[in-house]
Amino acid sequence: MTAGASGTYAINGSNFTLQPETGQWLPRELRGYDGNGRPVYSALRQFEIRWGYMSAANFNQIKTFYDSMGATGTVVVDLPQFGTTPYQFYSYSGCHVSEPEMGVFFNEHESEILMVVTGIRT
Amino acid sequence: MTTPSAGELALLRTHPQLTRLYLSIYNPRTVFAARVNNISIAKNDKVIAYDSVTTGNYLAVQPAMTLWVGTTLGGREKGSIYVYGISATEITVGENSHIDWDDNDYITVVNFFQIWPLYPRYVQDDENITVYKAYDKQYTDENTTLGEFINMGPHHAGFLEGGEHQVYWSAVGTEFLRTGATGSYLWTFEGATVTGSSSITPGYITYDAPGHYLVKLRVADETGHVEVGARHVSIYDRPEEGTNVPILKWGMDSFSGSRVEGGYSTRLWVEEQIDDIVDGALVVIFADDWYGDTKDSIGGNATNRENTVFCGYILDGTIDYDYANSRVTFDVGSPSEVMKLGEAFSVSVEDSSGDPETDANQKGGDPWFYLPDLTVKKALYHYIKWHTTVNTCNDVQYVGDDFAIQFFDADRTSIYDALNSLLRSAVYGAAVCDRQGKLYFEIEAAAKDSAETALTTSMFVDSHDWINQPQISERHTGDLSYLEGGGVAYYGFIGATGSYEAFLASAPGSTPSYRGSVQKLSGFALTTQDQLNTLVGNIFAFQNSTYPEVRLDIAGNYRVFDIAPQEIAKLTVAPDDTHRGITWTQKAFVIQAISWTYDSQHGSFLPQITVAEVTQGFAGDTIVIPAVPDEGWGVPPVTPVPPPPPIVPPEIPPIPGGFGLHQFMYTLPGTLEVNTGLLRCYNRFGTTMYIREVHISEGTAPSSGGSIIDVNINGSSMLISPIALSVGLNETYTNAFAVAVILPGQYFTVDVDTADGTDLAVVILAGML
Numbered sequence: 001m002t003a004g005a006s007g008t009y010a011i012n013g014s015n016f017t018l019q020p021e022t023g024q025w026l027p028r029e030l031r032g033y034d035g036n037g038r039p040v041y042s043a044l045r046q047f048e049i050r051w052g053y054m055s056a057a058n059f060n061q062i063k064t065f066y067d068s069m070g071a072t073g074t075v076v077v078d079l080p081q082f083g084t085t086p087y088q089f090y091s092y093s094g095c096h097v098s099e100p101e102m103g104v105f106f107n108e109h110e111s112e113i114l115m116v117v118t119g120i121r122t
Numbered sequence: 123m124t125t126p127s128a129g130e131l132a133l134l135r136t137h138p139q140l141t142r143l144y145l146s147i148y149n150p151r152t153v154f155a156a157r158v159n160n161i162s163i164a165k166n167d168k169v170i171a172y173d174s175v176t177t178g179n180y181l182a183v184q185p186a187m188t189l190w191v192g193t194t195l196g197g198r199e200k201g202s203i204y205v206y207g208i209s210a211t212e213i214t215v216g217e218n219s220h221i222d223w224d225d226n227d228y229i230t231v232v233n234f235f236q237i238w239p240l241y242p243r244y245v246q247d248d249e250n251i252t253v254y255k256a257y258d259k260q261y262t263d264e265n266t267t268l269g270e271f272i273n274m275g276p277h278h279a280g281f282l283e284g285g286e287h288q289v290y291w292s293a294v295g296t297e298f299l300r301t302g303a304t305g306s307y308l309w310t311f312e313g314a315t316v317t318g319s320s321s322i323t324p325g326y327i328t329y330d331a332p333g334h335y336l337v338k339l340r341v342a343d344e345t346g347h348v349e350v351g352a353r354h355v356s357i358y359d360r361p362e363e364g365t366n367v368p369i370l371k372w373g374m375d376s377f378s379g380s381r382v383e384g385g386y387s388t389r390l391w392v393e394e395q396i397d398d399i400v401d402g403a404l405v406v407i408f409a410d411d412w413y414g415d416t417k418d419s420i421g422g423n424a425t426n427r428e429n430t431v432f433c434g435y436i437l438d439g440t441i442d443y444d445y446a447n448s449r450v451t452f453d454v455g456s457p458s459e460v461m462k463l464g465e466a467f468s469v470s471v472e473d474s475s476g477d478p479e480t481d482a483n484q485k486g487g488d489p490w491f492y493l494p495d496l497t498v499k500k501a502l503y504h505y506i507k508w509h510t511t512v513n514t515c516n517d518v519q520y521v522g523d524d525f526a527i528q529f530f531d532a533d534r535t536s537i538y539d540a541l542n543s544l545l546r547s548a549v550y551g552a553a554v555c556d557r558q559g560k561l562y563f564e565i566e567a568a569a570k571d572s573a574e575t576a577l578t579t580s581m582f583v584d585s586h587d588w589i590n591q592p593q594i595s596e597r598h599t600g601d602l603s604y605l606e607g608g609g610v611a612y613y614g615f616i617g618a619t620g621s622y623e624a625f626l627a628s629a630p631g632s633t634p635s636y637r638g639s640v641q642k643l644s645g646f647a648l649t650t651q652d653q654l655n656t657l658v659g660n661i662f663a664f665q666n667s668t669y670p671e672v673r674l675d676i677a678g679n680y681r682v683f684d685i686a687p688q689e690i691a692k693l694t695v696a697p698d699d700t701h702r703g704i705t706w707t708q709k710a711f712v713i714q715a716i717s718w719t720y721d722s723q724h725g726s727f728l729p730q731i732t733v734a735e736v737t738q739g740f741a742g743d744t745i746v747i748p749a750v751p752d753e754g755w756g757v758p759p760v761t762p763v764p765p766p767p768p769i770v771p772p773e774i775p776p777i778p779g780g781f782g783l784h785q786f787m788y789t790l791p792g793t794l795e796v797n798t799g800l801l802r803c804y805n806r807f808g809t810t811m812y813i814r815e816v817h818i819s820e821g822t823a824p825s826s827g828g829s830i831i832d833v834n835i836n837g838s839s840m841l842i843s844p845i846a847l848s849v850g851l852n853e854t855y856t857n858a859f860a861v862a863v864i865l866p867g868q869y870f871t872v873d874v875d876t877a878d879g880t881d882l883a884v885v886i887l888a889g890m891l
Binding site: 028029031032033034035036040041042043044073074093094117118121 | 137138139140142170245361362365370412584585586587588589590675677678696699721725726728
């Protein structure tokens with residue numbers, strides 16, 4: 001894990017042409033509670049990135065990010081670092097991204113775009 | 123199962139944990155490729171002439187390598203077989219009938235060693251039989267020099283890190299079967315930065331290029347006997363760092379193993395175009411592990427191979443293609459699962475007086491049948507060495523006490539069943555593969571006296587180590603009411619013959635418990651009656667244990683747990699941990715089964731372990747075996763046979779008379795006089811007449827001697843002895859047919875020969891047949 005060079009959302013060192021409108025760390029999966037009642041979580045976190053509206057060119061870029069994972073299996077993602085201050089970006093390696101989802105077309109643009117970054121070790 | 127250090131135990135309990143598993147399928151390199159050069163080649167051929175060599179040199183071909191036969195270059199659709207030997211013009215393979223050889227078939231030898239049964243050959247000449255192991259290995263001194271259980275570590279797969287990858291190799295654990303044997307070691311490392319070593323422990327060997335490689339170990343003892351082991355190594359680039367990567371698009375549907383099954387099996391899927399997914403292919407699953415922020419791998423029985431999670435082979439006939447989803451699904455099993463797929467011929471070995479050649483001459487058969495100082499361990503070695511290639515492909519270890527036996531007979535069955543059956547019957551043991559593929563021959567904890575201390579304690583498990591509720595099966599009534607066990611203590615040769623003693627024992631004692639079933643176990647290899655009494659007592663206790671099954675969902679990636687070798691896990695359960703309020707403080711259990719769940723999305727690899735309570739029984743009772751009778755058991759004792767009940771003759775119906783049965787009555791009142799002629803009766807029926815009965819009685823007391831009456835036919839006496847009458851006596855003369863024949867026209871009379879009484883009455887019954 002290294003400090004992100006871009007200071008913005010990026011995958012494999014390439015900034016998103018259109019920066020996400022929202023980003024959110026998702027709760028880790030709870031494996032269960034051990035015999036002492038302590039919650040046992042999985043080690044990996046997930047991060048959701050959302051856009052409300054983007055052009056076909058911008059969507060093509062994030063689709064390319066997803067496709068790029070096929071060659072190596074993992075990507076390096078620059079995200080707001082989890083649980084630190086001040087607010088800053090870090091490069092998380094060994095991550096996966098889900099195939100971007102989108103909603104209906106509106107005015108030749110995609111709407112409600114969602115990409116989930118998985119397998120993030122914080 | 124391995125015992126973690128304090129530091130490892132602390133790591134195991136550190137959260138969160140991350141495990142990434144990687145799938146390697148060994149892609150064997152072609153060592154030699156050529157074409158069949160025999161226009162008259164036919165099915166069953168074993169010596170294959172070849173030409174048109176396209177790859178390699180025949181000198182690179184080694185025995186037990188795999189040979190594919192196909193109709194195209196590199197093809198294998200006509201079958202595969204192991205190599206036995208090769209010359210500049212011919213390659214000799216194992217006996218086969220499953221390959222339909224044709225001239226110009228493509229033959230491809232790959233550097234891949236797999237588990238095969240080896241078939242013996244028996245040649246009979248009049249009354250002599252000659253045995254050839256592995257087709258043409260005639261006995262010389264193999265049963266006296268013996269060999270080794272090779273231990274050189276499991277197959278391996280890993281990533282280049284900074285341009286290199288290190289694999290730890292050691293032959294520590296290799297066991298010489300002959301007492302006092304010593305050996306030398308010769309390693310060859312294909313693809314490594316060093317080519318070989320003569321050390322028992324070469325240590326870390328460096329690989330600096332991706333590829334699939336072969337490691338061989340030759341162990342030679344001082345007699346020159348050589349045992350060979352072969353392992354396979356696959357080296358990859360990390361997915362982010364190169365193109366020679368392992369299979370990336372894959373998943374694990376299930377992964378579990380148990381002692382009952384003898385090993386592990388896993389169901390995997392792959393969504394890549396992989397030509398290597400074929401029956402029998404070697405699969406290695408390896409891992410990157412993090413405990414908290416510490417990257418480390420813990421567990422596994424092989425030294426310094428903690429990141430090797432599983433070694434196995436794609437099981438024959440389990441590959442399914444899902445064309446709709448471009449997915450291939452297949453089963454991978456431990457070597458023990460492969461051993462279940464191959465059947466070997468029956469094998470018989472007998473203890474030898476010392477020289478198998480002499481025994482063969484004296485007792486008949488072949489020297490291969492006689493093995494000096496035969497024990498369970500040596501019998502297992504003999505089987506896997508001369509009837510399989512297991513000793514080449516797997517680490518093998520016999521754990522626990524060994525026992526002398528006089529005979530070893532394996533049926534024609536699978537390799538696994540032959541080995542496991544001997545262990546089960548002789549020592550109440552089992553053949554079980556660990557996760558990394560090492561084959562253990564073990565005596566079950568149930569049969570171990572003081573098992574809690576005899577077995578190594580691996581883990582102290584408490585509430586830190588599980589999630590959810592422990593699932594505890596509790597038994598208050600035993601499943602078994604009575605166990606009878608029997609076997610033979612074989613003392614070896616004393617004089618010219620083997621000496622032995624048979625023992626029987628029962629548990630819990632002479633009286634069965636009042637619930638449960640009855641079980642009989644026989645065939646134990648024993649030392650004393652007391653040992654048998656203890657053994658049956660312990661087995662009885664284990665089968666009736668209070669806690670036969672406890673299942674725990676383990677909170678982390680505890681690869682220290684394994685199904686073999688058996689080690690103790692001590693459980694501590696506080697009253698609050700279960701609704702039943704069970705309290706255990708370091709109570710001993712032994713692992714029976716493990717089921718792993720891999721969640722690749724969240725990076726978790728968690729086991730559920732099933733353990734059984736370790737018990738200690740009390741000794742059973744001796745069952746006295748009746749003494750051998752003087753005539754020996756060969757002649758069954760003669761039990762007097764009671765005479766059959768008297769045969770009751772069927773009632774004979776009255777003789778039917780064509781004219782009926784006639785009764786003739788005469789009375790002579792008053793005092794008798796001699797020669798008094800009574801009624802004369804003629805036969806006028808026109809057919810022979812017979813007198814059946816004559817009844818004569820006299821009314822008053824004779825004054826002296828009584829009267830004598832006779833019945834005459836045509837004047838001749840019918841009665842053999844005339845009837846002498848006493849006072850009031852009624853005389854009956856029956857069955858007169860034979861003599862009392864009255865032919866047609868003849869007559870009979872009743873005459874008084876001596877007269878001394880009064881009131882004579884005579885009744886004669888006569889008739890026709």
